[in-house]
Amino acid sequence: MLYDIYHIKGSVFYTRKSHMTIVGFARLLYVAPLFQDHKYGGHMTDRILIIDFGSQVTQLIARRVRESGVYSEIHPFNLVTDELLDEYAPKGIILSGGPASVTWEESPRAPKKVFEMGIPVLGICYGQQTMMQQLGGLVETSEHHEFGRAFVDVNKECAIFKGVWEVGAKEQVWMSHGDRVTKLAPGFNVVATSEGAPYAAVANEEKQFYAVQFHPEVVHTPHGAQLIENFTHAVCGCSGDWTMAAFKEQAIEAVRKQVGDKKVICGLSGGVDSSVVAVLLHEAIGEQLTCVFVDTGFMRQGEAEEVVTLFRDHYNIKLVHKDASAQFFDALGDEYDPEKKRKTIGGLFIDVFEAEAKAIGGADFLAQGTLYPDVIESVSFVGGPSVTIKSHHNVGGLPERMDMKLVEPLRELFKDEVRELGKELGLPEKFVGRHPFPGPGLAIRIPGQPLSAELCDILRKADAIYLEEIRNAGLYDAIWQAFAVLLPVRTVGVMGDARTYEFVCALRAVTSTDGMTADYYHFDHEFLARVSNRIINEVRGINRVVYDCTSKPPGTIEWE
Numbered sequence: 001m002l003y004d005i006y007h008i009k010g011s012v013f014y015t016r017k018s019h020m021t022i023v024g025f026a027r028l029l030y031v032a033p034l035f036q037d038h039k040y041g042g043h044m045t046d047r048i049l050i051i052d053f054g055s056q057v058t059q060l061i062a063r064r065v066r067e068s069g070v071y072s073e074i075h076p077f078n079l080v081t082d083e084l085l086d087e088y089a090p091k092g093i094i095l096s097g098g099p100a101s102v103t104w105e106e107s108p109r110a111p112k113k114v115f116e117m118g119i120p121v122l123g124i125c126y127g128q129q130t131m132m133q134q135l136g137g138l139v140e141t142s143e144h145h146e147f148g149r150a151f152v153d154v155n156k157e158c159a160i161f162k163g164v165w166e167v168g169a170k171e172q173v174w175m176s177h178g179d180r181v182t183k184l185a186p187g188f189n190v191v192a193t194s195e196g197a198p199y200a201a202v203a204n205e206e207k208q209f210y211a212v213q214f215h216p217e218v219v220h221t222p223h224g225a226q227l228i229e230n231f232t233h234a235v236c237g238c239s240g241d242w243t244m245a246a247f248k249e250q251a252i253e254a255v256r257k258q259v260g261d262k263k264v265i266c267g268l269s270g271g272v273d274s275s276v277v278a279v280l281l282h283e284a285i286g287e288q289l290t291c292v293f294v295d296t297g298f299m300r301q302g303e304a305e306e307v308v309t310l311f312r313d314h315y316n317i318k319l320v321h322k323d324a325s326a327q328f329f330d331a332l333g334d335e336y337d338p339e340k341k342r343k344t345i346g347g348l349f350i351d352v353f354e355a356e357a358k359a360i361g362g363a364d365f366l367a368q369g370t371l372y373p374d375v376i377e378s379v380s381f382v383g384g385p386s387v388t389i390k391s392h393h394n395v396g397g398l399p400e401r402m403d404m405k406l407v408e409p410l411r412e413l414f415k416d417e418v419r420e421l422g423k424e425l426g427l428p429e430k431f432v433g434r435h436p437f438p439g440p441g442l443a444i445r446i447p448g449q450p451l452s453a454e455l456c457d458i459l460r461k462a463d464a465i466y467l468e469e470i471r472n473a474g475l476y477d478a479i480w481q482a483f484a485v486l487l488p489v490r491t492v493g494v495m496g497d498a499r500t501y502e503f504v505c506a507l508r509a510v511t512s513t514d515g516m517t518a519d520y521y522h523f524d525h526e527f528l529a530r531v532s533n534r535i536i537n538e539v540r541g542i543n544r545v546v547y548d549c550t551s552k553p554p555g556t557i558e559w560e
C-alpha cells in the first residue's frame, strides 16, 4: 500500500508513504512556518488552482498547466478554504486523483464553493468521481479495475478535445482506478467511453465542468498535455503569460518592494538555486546584497575559485569568501557518525553566517533558494509522522536565531524552471546545468572514518577525474547527479610489480527528476573501465574502483 491515511481534525488526510520515509528532511521543519506569509497566487494574473486529493502524480498536473504557460499552485483538499478560493481567484480549478474511494463513509470532498464560483472545473480520476458524487451522480466500486494503458472511444465533441481528438477516434490514455462513475450528475453528457469506464470523459458544457476517469497529466496519455492546454486556454481563457521572462520582471519588483532599502545576506554555494537567487537579487537590489560563500574544506576541486571568479569578477556581486575549513575540521574532530557530522556542519554554517552578518553591520533579510517542491512537501506533511532518514544540512535554524526575515524568490518554481530563470538572467550554462551538490559536501562522501585534509584531497582528485570523463563523454546532462565516494576499506593490489594496500573508491551516478527516487545510471563498461584506470593511475591512495548500482529506494543517493 503506497498510501497512509491520517485523520486530522476530523478530515481524512493522505501522505505519500514513499515520500514520507524518503524525504524525512529537516527541510520540513524550516519550510513549514514560511508558508504562512505566502501570498496566494504569486504575481501572475491568470491562475489555475489544483486541489490535491493525494494522487502520486498531482505534481505533474501543475507541470502540465505551467507548460501551457499558465501559473498554477497545488493545495491539499483539506486546506482549501472559501477565503483561499476568494484570495487566489483562480480562472479554473482542477481536482486531482487520489487513493481514497468516494464510496467510503468518510472520504475527501471538494469544497462546495468550487462548483458555485461560475468558473470551469476539471476533475481527474478521483476528482471526476467526487465531482459526480457531489453534483448528484453515483460512483460504485467495480470488479473491472483498469490499471495502465487503456483506450477510449471519443463519441461526442467536447471543448477539451478540440483540435486534439476527433469524434469517432480511438485514443490511448492511462488509467488507474477501481471505482467508476455509474450514474451521471444532472446536466452532464458522456463524451468518451472505455471498456472499464463507460464514463471515461464527461462534460457539462454549459457550466464548463469536465471530468475524466483517465490521467491526462501523465506522458502515457500521449495527447494529455494538449487536453490540459485546451482546458487552461480555450475553456478557462488564460492567456499563457507564465514565461520566465515575465516571472523575472515580476520577481524583481516583488523583491524590491519587500526589501526596501535594507540589507540582505545570501548564502551562496555555487549550486543552481543559490546562484539564481544571488543573480536575481543583484539585479533587484544591487549593493544591498552581500553573498557569503563558505569554504568548508569539503568542496569539490576548483569549486571555490569558480564561484568567486564568477560572482565577484564577472557579476561584480559583493561576495565574502569565508575560508572556514579549519573551523569545520576542528569541530568534526574524529567524528564519523553521519548524523553527528551533518548536525555539526549545519550548526557551523549558522555560526559563520551569523558572524558575517555582524561583520557587515547586521542584515535584515536572509535570502534562500527554497523551491516549490519544498513548499508542497511541507504542506503535504502537515501533521504526518515523518521518519528522519537524514538531517539534511540547511540554513533553516537561521531565521529564528538570527532574527532575519526571509526572501525566497524561487518558492513558486520547480527546479527546471529555476534553470530556465537562470538562463533568462544570463547565468552561464555551466552554472545553470550543474548537478546538485549537498551542503556538507565531501564530508558525507568519506564514510566510516574520521575526516582529514588528506582523505579529502584523495577523494577530490578521483571525483574530478570522474566528472571530467563524464563531461568528455557528453553524459553530464543525461545524468542527474554523479560523484565519487571514498570507502574506509583498503585492499591489496599490484602496481609495477609491487604490492599496494590502498583505499577503494566507489562511483555513483543517478538519473532522477527530483532526487526523491532515482535509478543508477547505466554506463557502458568501456566508460567505467576508462575512469577506473585513470583514477588508479592518477590518484595516489586508491587502488580499486567499484560502481554503485543501487537505486533509490532502497538506497539513498548519497552514501551517508
Ligand SMILES: Nc1ncnc2c1ncn2[C@@H]1O[C@H](COP(=O)(O)OP(=O)(O)OP(=O)(O)O)[C@@H](O)[C@H]1O
Residues within 6 Å of the ligand: 266, 267, 268, 269, 270, 271, 272, 273, 274, 275, 292, 293, 294, 295, 296, 367, 368, 369, 394, 395, 434, 435, 436, 437, 438, 439
Ligand atoms: N558552501 C556554502 N556556502 C554558503 N552557503 C551554502 C553553502 N552550501 C550550501 N549553502 C546554502 O544552503 C542552501 C541549500 O543548499 P542546496 O545544496 O540545497 O542548494 P544549492 O547549493 O543552492 O543548489 P543545489 O541544490 O543545486 O546544490 C543553499 O541555497 C545556500 O544558501
Ligand SMILES: O=c1[nH]c(=O)c2[nH+]cn([C@@H]3O[C@H](COP(=O)(O)O)[C@@H](O)[C@H]3O)c2[nH]1
Residues within 6 Å of the ligand: 342, 390, 391, 392, 393, 394, 436, 437, 438, 439, 440, 481, 515, 516, 552, 555, 556, 557, 558, 559, 560
Ligand atoms: O543541501 C543538502 N544538504 C544535505 O545535507 C544533503 N544531503 C543530501 N543532499 C542531496 O539531496 C539529494 C537526495 O539525497 P539522498 O538521496 O542522499 O537523501 C541529493 O541530491 C543529495 O546530494 C543534500 N543536500
Ligand SMILES: NC(=O)CC[C@H](N)C(=O)O
Residues within 6 Å of the ligand: 055, 096, 097, 098, 099, 100, 101, 124, 125, 126, 127, 176, 177, 178, 179, 180
Ligand atoms: N487514481 C485515482 O484517482 C483513483 C481513484 C479511486 N481511488 C479509484 O480507485 O477509482
Ligand SMILES: [Mg+2]
Residues within 6 Å of the ligand: 269, 271, 272, 436, 437, 438, 439
Ligand atoms: Mg548545493
